[in-house]
Amino acid sequence: MLRTPGVAPLLEEVDVLDPAPGEVMVRMVASGLCATDAHALSGYQPIPRYPVVLGHEGAGIVEKVGAGVKGLVEGDHVVLALWSDCGVCKQCVRGRCDECDSDWHRTGFAGVQADGRSRLRQSGAELYPLFGVGTLAEHTTVRAAQAIRIDPDLSLEAMCLTACAVGTGVGAVLNTADVKVGDTVLVVGCGGVGLNVIQGARIAGASTIVAADVSAANLELARAFGATHLMNTAERPLDLSDLAPDGVDVAFEVVGHPELIAECLRLTRIGGSCIIVGLTAPGATIAVDGRLMTGARRLIGCRSGGGVPQYNIPLMAGLYRDGRLLLDELIGRRLPLADAAHALTTMDNGVVGRSVVTFA
Ligand SMILES: [Zn+2]
Ligand SMILES: [Zn+2]
Numbered sequence: 001m002l003r004t005p006g007v008a009p010l011l012e013e014v015d016v017l018d019p020a021p022g023e024v025m026v027r028m029v030a031s032g033l034c035a036t037d038a039h040a041l042s043g044y045q046p047i048p049r050y051p052v053v054l055g056h057e058g059a060g061i062v063e064k065v066g067a068g069v070k071g072l073v074e075g076d077h078v079v080l081a082l083w084s085d086c087g088v089c090k091q092c093v094r095g096r097c098d099e100c101d102s103d104w105h106r107t108g109f110a111g112v113q114a115d116g117r118s119r120l121r122q123s124g125a126e127l128y129p130l131f132g133v134g135t136l137a138e139h140t141t142v143r144a145a146q147a148i149r150i151d152p153d154l155s156l157e158a159m160c161l162t163a164c165a166v167g168t169g170v171g172a173v174l175n176t177a178d179v180k181v182g183d184t185v186l187v188v189g190c191g192g193v194g195l196n197v198i199q200g201a202r203i204a205g206a207s208t209i210v211a212a213d214v215s216a217a218n219l220e221l222a223r224a225f226g227a228t229h230l231m232n233t234a235e236r237p238l239d240l241s242d243l244a245p246d247g248v249d250v251a252f253e254v255v256g257h258p259e260l261i262a263e264c265l266r267l268t269r270i271g272g273s274c275i276i277v278g279l280t281a282p283g284a285t286i287a288v289d290g291r292l293m294t295g296a297r298r299l300i301g302c303r304s305g306g307g308v309p310q311y312n313i314p315l316m317a318g319l320y321r322d323g324r325l326l327l328d329e330l331i332g333r334r335l336p337l338a339d340a341a342h343a344l345t346t347m348d349n350g351v352v353g354r355s356v357v358t359f360a
Contacts, residue, residue, distance in 0.1 A: 001014065001051055001052070001053050001054070001127060002040065002041060002050065002051060002052050002053075002054055003050060003051045004050055004051075005040065005041065005042060005043030005046075005050075006041075006042065006043050008341060008345065009041060009054060009340075009341040009344065009345075010341070011337065011338060011340075011341065012122065013122075014053065014120050014121070014122050014127060014137065015120070015121040015122065016119060016120060016137070016139040016140060016141055017119040017120070017121065017141055018064055018066075018141070019064050019065065019066030019069075019119070019141050019144075020066050020067075020113060020114075020115065020119075021066050021067040021068045021069075022066055022067075022068055022069060022114065022143060022144055022145075023066040023069070023113065023119070023141055023142060023143055023144055024062050024063075024064065024065050024066060024069060024072055024078075024141070024142060024144050024147050025062070025063045025064040025139060025140070025141045026058075026060040026061065026062055026063060026078060026080065026139065026140055026141075026142060026147060027060050027061050027063045027138065027139055027359075028058050028059075028060040028135055028137060028138060028139065028140065028359050029059055029060045029061060029156040029157070029160075029358070029359055030058065030059050030060075030156050030157040030160040030356050030357065030358050030359070031055045031057055031058040031059075031135040031136050031160055031340075031356070031357045031359075032057035032058075032160050032161050032163075032164065032165060032192075032354050032355070032356050032357075033055075033057075033340060033343055033344055033347070033354070033355040033356070033357065034056065034057050034164050034165060034192070035191075035192070035279075035347060036056065036164070036279070037054045037055060037056070037130070037136070037344050038344050038345070038347045039279065040052065040054060040130065041054070041344055041345065044281065044282075045279060045282075046282070047130065048106075048109060048110035048111070048128070049110050049111060049112075049128040050128070051122075051127045051128070052111070052127065052128050052129070052130050052134070053111075053120060053127055053128070053129045053130060053134030053136065053137050053140070054130050054134065054136045054340075054344070055130060055133070055134055055135035055136030055137065055340075055357075056080075056082055056130050056131040056133050056134075056135055056163065056164055057135060057160055057161060057163045057164040057165065058079075058080045058133060058135025058136075058140070058160050058163060059077070059078065059079045059080065059150075059156040059157075059159050059160035059163070060077075060078060060080070060135075060140075060156065060359075061075060061076070061077055061078070061156075062074055062075060062076040062077075062078055062147065063139065064141075065144075066144065069144040070144075071144075071149065072144055072147060072149060076147075076149050076152075077149065077150050077151070077152045077154070077156060077159075078147040078148055078149055078150065079147075079148045079150055079159050079160060079162055079163050079313050080133040080135055080140070080142060080146055080147055080148075080163055081133075081146045081147075081148055081163060081309030081310075081313065082109075082131050082132075082133070082146075082163065082164065082167075082304055082309070083097060083098065083100070083105060083108060083109065083131070083132070083146070083304075083309065084097070084104075084108060084132075084143050084145030084146045084309065085097045085100075085145060085308055085309075085310065086100050086102045086104040086105055088102070089101070089102045092308075095307060095308055095311070096306060096307065096308075097307075097308050097309075098303050098304060098305075098306045098307065099303075099306075108131075108132040108143060108146070109131055109132060110128060110132075111128030111129040111130065111131070111132050111134065112128070112132075113143065114143075119140075119141035120134065120140075120141075129142070132146055133146060133163075135160075135163075136337065136340050136357060137337075138337070138359055145310075146309070148309055148310060148313040148314070150313065150314070150317050151317065151321075154317055154320065154321065155327070155328065157331065157334070157356055157358060158320065158327035158328050158330075158331070159317065159320070159327065160356065161327055161330055161331075161354060161356070162312075162313050162316040162317070162320075162327070163313075164304065165192040165193050165196055165330070165354060166196045166316060166325070166327065166330070167196075167304065167305045167309075167312055167313070167316065168193050168196065168277065168302075168304050168305040169193045169194065169195065169196020169197040169198075169199070169200055169254070169277070169305065170196050170197075170199065170200035170203070170305065170312075170316060170319075170325070171200075171302070171304070171305020171306050171307055171312055172197055172200065172252060172275055172277045172302045172305055172306070173185075173197055173200030173201050173203075173204050173252075174200055174203075174204060174307075174315075175302075175305060175306035175307040175312070176275055176300060176302040176305070176306050177250045177252070177273055177275045177300070177302075179200070179201055179204040179205075179206050179249070179250055180204070180205070180206075180249070181204070181205030181206075181207075182205065182206070182207045183201075183204070183205075183206045183207065183208075183249040183250060184206065184207065184208040184210075184243070184244050184248045184249050184250075185201040185206045185208065185209050185210070185248060185249065185250050185251070185252070186210045186212065186240065186244075186248045186250070186251040186252065186264065186267055187201070187209065187210065187211050187212065187222075187227070187251075187252045187254060188212045188213075188233075188238070188251070188252065188253050188254060188255060188260055188263075188264055189212075189213060189253065189254035189255035189260075189277075189278060190211050190212070190213040190215070190218040190219060190221065190222040190227075190254075191213075191218060191254070192330065192353070192354050193254050193277060193278075194211075194213070194218075194222070194252070194254035194277075195218075195221055195222060195225045195330065196225075196330075197252045197254055197277065198211055198222055198225045198226050198227050199225040199226050199325060199326055201226065201250075202225070202226030203319060203324055203325065206249075207228075208228050208229065208243065208244070209226055209227045209228050209229070210227070210228070210229045210230075210231060210240065210243060210244075210248070211223070211227035211229070211230050211231065212230075212231040212232075212233050212238050213231075213232070213233065214232065214233050214234035215234075215352075216232060217352045218352065219231075219232060221329075221352060221353065224326070224329065225326060225329075229243060238263065238267070240267055244267070244269070246269050246270075247267055247268045247269030247270070247272055248267055248268055248269060248272060249268075249269060249272050249273070250268070250272060250273045250274075250275065251264035251265070251267050251268050251272070251273070251274045251275070252264070252274075252275045252277055253274065253275070253276055253277060253278050254277045254278045255278040256276075256278030256279040256280045256281070257278065257280070258280060258284045258285060258286045258287070259287075260278075261274065261276055261278075261280070261286050261299075262286055262287045262288065265288065265291075265292065265297060265299055266291075268295075268297050269295075270295040270296060270297070271295065271296050271297065272295075272297055272298070273297070273298040273299075273300060274297065274298070274299050274300070275300050275301075275302050276299070276300065276301045276302060277302050286299075329353075330353050330354045331353055331354055331356050332352050332353025332354055332355060333353070333355050333356070334355075334356050334357075334358045335355060335356070335357055335358070336357065336358070336360070337357050337359060339357075340357050343355050
């Protein structure tokens, strides 16, 4: 739990209220650690309300079901999505609930339920679950629409990753970029999300997938996830003059660095797309020249992979079952909740792959 940015998060006892109508209480089984939690910690990315219970990449088992909930029963295995479909706005109806701008979406993201209150208390005062889920906790009460049921034989430790890292990367390819069979794709940044852009591109049928990173270890993983060409940009500048002299069909920037975004855009072909997946610092500006217009190129922001979780997560579950979506291979280490705070404050400590908190 984090009271304010810039201070160490604490492991504390919190009261988790029973689910109101339309909500469920979930016993967490696994929760991945994401850079966004670390950004909330440092204050790099402001979040709506404090104190906040961190964690937003979780999976668990439904323990209590509020009145009126359809499609979920006690004992169901669920992945907790970052948002839910409001069901009525134009964007949600057309399948882009990541673009929802309704009160439902805003309050949900802030960890507030339909009655304007959260379901977390400490000495009577409210705490807020990050993005409405707050998964670095033994229990959480969430909107039922954010709890996506999956088959109980699937690993919850693996499937939790579809809530953020995998969903963001794969969704950027399938929902935002619409990569086509045979495309040439560039992925700059091969961390937890970038690897999933790579495997999304492989699943979509891209024939050439160029992975660029400054870490040799990340690049080795990139190869395992489907990259066909590796470029270590710590050793030499990114150069696609042989591989894609006319530019790539789609470039993904998964670092959040304005100069890299501009470079990715420069490396797209006429009519190509540059997808911004990495989170840039607040206020950062990206230099774009006239080739955006004269070459009919597209520069597109992608928020958490887009689309509708009720569609995306079962899709990824099916790809995982088929062996096409690698999840277990993403897990770099497992750790107990007691070690999560330290792990979040030292995210760049050389662990390759995702850190996943497992609950006994
Ligand atoms: Zn995340
Ligand atoms: Zn909506």
